[in-house]
Amino acid sequence: DQQVKQNSPSLSVQEGRISILNCDYTNSMFDYFLWYKKYPAEGPTFLISISSIKDKNEDGRFTVFLNKSAKHLSLHIVPSQPGDSAVYFCAARDSGGSNYKLTFGKGTLLTVNP
């Protein structure tokens, strides 16, 4: 039972264009969402997060949108740069269970072409 789903295993975009990575979830008790970026042979690094009381959070080129009614969030990267090429993981925290556990999606490999 996959509670956090990233249905696109990969995405390819041109440098300078927008990258949109999507994430769907099924657990209505999730109250906090995070995006992590992972380069090969490195650990995941925190990118941006959003609380369920908000519908948008922006940090520089990165914006996360949350649609609670659709149980959907997306990460927008504008403009995309070749250094953004990495695997992006969506993660969610369950407010009803242990507040320390995150559930991760399987990741989306983003390739930004020069």
Next chain:
Amino acid sequence: NAGVTQTPKFQVLKTGQSMTLQCAQDMNHNSMYWYRQDPGMGLRLIYYSASEGTTDKGEVPNGYNVSRLNKREFSLRLESAAPSQTSVYFCASSEGQFTQYFGPGTRLTVT
């Protein structure tokens, strides 16, 4: 400030051997975690420690044990390694329920 460090970076074991993966953090975080990452599977939680002196099972705890040695250190032990435990292991830490910060990983192969 090194963040989260893990040793070793790489390890090859034979089936049935044991080993301990070490993790330390210097951010004074209360909570620590062990994950494994397998191709196409994302990150799955093995064990976590909400605070010093406590440990709890995650999604895939079978075949593993953990020790929260002190506030800084959280080790993961494989008592009898199996090929199914070939994976990349990540340690993470957080200040309570907020953002988790990850180490660089240990790549383990069990033959």
